[in-house]
Amino acid sequence: MKLVIVTGLSGSGKSIALHTLEDQGYYCIDNLPVFLLPALTEELSRRHDHLFNLIAVSIDARSPSADLSTLSTMLRPLKEREIQCEVIFLEAQDDTLIKRFSETRRKHPLTDEERPLAEAIELERSLLEPFLTAAALRIDTTHTTLHELRRVIRSRVGERANNELSLLFQSFGFKHGVPRDADFVYDVRCLPNPHWHQALRPLTGRDEKVQRFLESDDLVQHLKEEIIGFLEHWIPCFESDGRNYLTVAVGCTGGQHRSVYLTEKLADHFNHCGRNVQTRHRELP
The missing domain is CATH 3.40.50.300 (P-loop containing nucleotide triphosphate hydrolases)
Structure with missing residues (x-):
């Protein structure tokens, strides 16, 4: 039961x-x-x-x-x-x-x-x-x-299947407050900001032009790989401790570009690994 x-x-x-x-x-x-x-x-x-x-x-x-x-x-x-x-x-x-x-x-x-x-x-x-x-x-x-x-x-x-860990990746904007329900919070405001490019400003991290802009930067890719490595190492430890839920929040200034892009990429990676993955973009309509 x-x-x-x-x-x-x-x-x-x-x-x-x-x-x-x-x-x-x-x-x-x-x-x-x-x-x-x-x-x-x-x-x-x-x-x-x-x-x-x-x-x-x-x-x-x-x-x-x-x-x-x-x-x-x-x-x-x-x-x-x-x-x-x-x-x-x-x-x-x-x-x-x-x-x-x-x-x-x-x-x-x-x-x-x-x-x-x-x-x-x-x-x-x-x-x-x-x-x-x-x-x-x-x-x-x-x-x-x-x-x-x-x-x-x-x-x-x-x-969710019994004993299966549910993994939620959530993007957010720091100017709207940090999610209080997150287990891990990653601050990606140090990355190049598409907001300062007029053609990219009205877009989001889901749009191809923004993704190409961020994918061309080595710093962005390096941070993405380090977050993936950290989570791949520690998620099994949480599972062995009986955890059923894990929420990973990724934040940039407004929650429109960098955090959305990385959240999508992290979710794609762990989804392909067979994880039960959900995504949420808090600041997007």
Whole structure:
């Protein structure tokens, strides 16, 4: 049996993630109190019913703080019952969460007459820290649309074979902030910038003219080969340690040219090596 625990900050997209897993064949339970998790998994594993081979539960910060802090203790016996368990943690920047609650006019579950929204978000982060620590996959939805989030959940969780490492290469622009969900961040701002060439400025790293420009530079190719060598060496080490997800972020100034080009090339290389690879260009429409 495979169990996916979907958790994270209110307004970050937990419901979207859970509904996407339901579409992928998971039996889903929303807003499960933490103290019921051991009893649920024990009962479902005892039944040996194929209906419950894939389970996804959503847990939020409304459970008592004492229960939230015992997560690691609750998860430990699951391996003994041969239950494959993954914690997926969704989050977003505070100003994005505040904007989403303002637009939807929803009430944050931890707000009250004495606790405004900003303080509720801060409290929620603190309460859910044990889940973030245990998370196999951390997804920052600050710059993610609903459609993109559905695609990420489908490709990285729903369609991933058991124990297969999911490798995401993501380009981004430093001027828009560094992705908080990345395991490795490569800064490629030292490379020649197509932005300063008038004919290349409106293009992206996916366009042939930009690719030819960057491929003609030895420094670009040298950095690409060094990143590939590093990842080829260390990815097996992460796999042997039980990691199921790895996110590699490549950043340039605006996230349009250099980072997009290298992200595409890295993804192509590891895809040809037989890896489960996804790509995302955060700053491209």
